[in-house]
Structures are given as structure tokens and as C-alpha cells.
Amino acid sequence: AQTVTQSQPEMSVQEAETVTLSCTYDTSESDYYLFWYKQPPSRQMILVIRQEAYKQQNATENRFSVNFQKAAKSFSLKISDSQLGDAAMYFCAYKRSYNTDKLIFGTGTRLQVFP
Amino acid sequence: EAGVAQSPRYKIIEKRQSVAFxxxxxxxxxxxxxxxxxxxxxxxxxxxxxxxxVVDDSQLPKDRFSAERLKGVDSTLKIQPAKLEDSAVYLCASLSRDTSYEQYFGPGTRLTVT
Incomplete structure (x- = not known):
């Protein structure tokens, strides 16, 4: 069975600084997708960034980038130039390559951003 | 386009009562x-x-949870009777085939069972 582990329950960062959130996963599949979702207090899950396992190039979306290490089964999220609005729960998620398959989430990391 | 809608946003019930989302x-x-x-x-x-x-209901506690999606549009999730451990947020998501198969989430329903 596939599992996703986030070992950092809480992280904090100063505004304008950089922070990295960690995620490891376990799977026997060779093709899959990985995601980072943001969940603010409003509870709505918002997709931050996605990575296809067959792509060697790390995904980037503006201030958000990932470090995808397929052999190590590691998928970290780097947030640059942190903003107060980045404060939220961040969930790492895995999905098998079947397009309609379910998401498997980690336990989340609460990110606090200090002015 | 409008997002995924869910109601209610909050619900408080006593154990052994029923609830629907x-x-x-x-x-x-x-x-x-x-x-x-x-x-x-x-x-x-x-x-x-x-x-x-239904594609996958392997994790649904079928002795107390039920769900349906009539006409392939709206869906309801029911719990009867509720237990204390059912206290949670229930999130609904739908899948777009136009944007890389992204799942779009609703705001969720927070259920408290007392």
C-alpha cells in the first residue's frame, strides 16, 4: 500500500525568508503523481504544485518549487520570499498514474509566518 | 466557473443521531x-x-455510512447512527478532465458529534 509521511508537524518562517517542508512516500509503482496542497483555516484544499514522477525536472510555480528525489522517495516543498498569506496547513499527497485515482495524503505541516 | 459547493458548513449532533451532507x-x-x-x-x-x-468504497464504514449520487450530479453522504469518532471535516471533491485531472475541493462540512 502507498503511504505518505510528513515528519514536521509545525514549521515557522520569517516573512520574506525561505522555508522547506519535507515529505517522503512509499510506493512500488514507477509512474505516479505527487502534490502539495494548502489548507487555510477556511478548510478548502488548494493545489499548490504537482510533479509527475516520469519528469526529472523539478516543478516550479512562482515562489513555490519542489525537490523531487525519486530514488530516495522524497518530495520537499520550498517556499521562497514567504508571505503572511502563506500561513496554512500544507499537505503532501500521492496519486497513482490512473487519472481518476484517489489522493493519499500525509498528516500535514502547519506553517506559521512571522512578520 | 462556480466551485464545488457543500452544505451545511457546520453541524453539531448527538451520538446515535443521523446526519446528511x-x-x-x-x-x-x-x-x-x-x-x-x-x-x-x-x-x-x-x-x-x-x-x-461507485468506483471505490473500500474505506466506507458501510454499517453506518451511505452515499449516493443521483443522476450523476449532486451527491449526499449520510451517517446513521453517528458515533463520537465520526467528528471530522467531510470534504467533497470533483475531478476536471480539462486541467491535468486536478481534483477541486469544496469548503467542507465540519461535523461535531457530542
Missing amino acids: WCNPISGHATLYWYQQILGQGPKLLIQFQNNG
Whole structure:
């Protein structure tokens, strides 16, 4: 069975600084997708960034980038130039390559951003 | 386009009572998911629909939970009777086939069972 582990329950960062959130996963599949979702207090899950396992190039979306290490089964999220609005729960998620398959989430990391 | 709608946003019930949640997915999204998110955990799939058929309900406690998706659009999730451990946020999501198969989430329903 596939599992996703986030070992950092809480992280904090100063505004304008950089922070990295960690995620490891376990799977026997060779093709899959990985995601980072943001969940603010409003509870709505918002997709931050996605990575296809067959792509060697790390995904980037503006201030958000990932470090995808397929052999190590590691998928970290780097947030640059942190903003107060980045404060939220961040969930790492895995999905098998079947397009309609379910998401498997980690336990989340609460990110606090200090002015 | 309008997002995934869910109601109610909050519900408080006593144990052994019944409760129902409603989800209206984004128009045209054939695949719909119900996730349960217990406090301090990530969401876990309860049931997945493709149109009005069930694709995966392996994690649904079928002795107390039921779900349906009539006409392949709106969906309802019911709990009867509720237990204390059912306290959680219930998230509905629908799948777009136009944007890399992204799942779009609703705002969730927070259920408290006392």
C-alpha cells in the first residue's frame, strides 16, 4: 500500500525568508503523481504544485518549487520570499498514474509566518 | 466557473443521531470524491463515484455510512447512527478532465458529534 509521511508537524518562517517542508512516500509503482496542497483555516484544499514522477525536472510555480528525489522517495516543498498569506496547513499527497485515482495524503505541516 | 459547493458548513449532533451532507460538484465533472479529515490527520477517501456509479468504497464504514449520487450530479453522504469518532471535516471533491485531472475541493462540512 502507498503511504505518505510528513515528519514536521509545525514549521515557522520569517516573512520574506525561505522555508522547506519535507515529505517522503512509499510506493512500488514507477509512474505516479505527487502534490502539495494548502489548507487555510477556511478548510478548502488548494493545489499548490504537482510533479509527475516520469519528469526529472523539478516543478516550479512562482515562489513555490519542489525537490523531487525519486530514488530516495522524497518530495520537499520550498517556499521562497514567504508571505503572511502563506500561513496554512500544507499537505503532501500521492496519486497513482490512473487519472481518476484517489489522493493519499500525509498528516500535514502547519506553517506559521512571522512578520 | 462556480466551485464545488457543500452544505451545511457546520453541524453539531448527538451520538446515535443521523446526519446528511450535500455536495454539488463543478458542472461537467463526472468523478466525485468524499474524503474524511479527522483533526490532526490528512483527508482519507471514503467513496468515489464515476457518474452515478461507485468506483471505490473500500474505506466506507458501510454499517453506518451511505452515499449516493443521483443522476450523476449532486451527491449526499449520510451517517446513521453517528458515533463520537465520526467528528471530522467531510470534504467533497470533483475531478476536471480539462486541467491535468486536478481534483477541486469544496469548503467542507465540519461535523461535531457530542
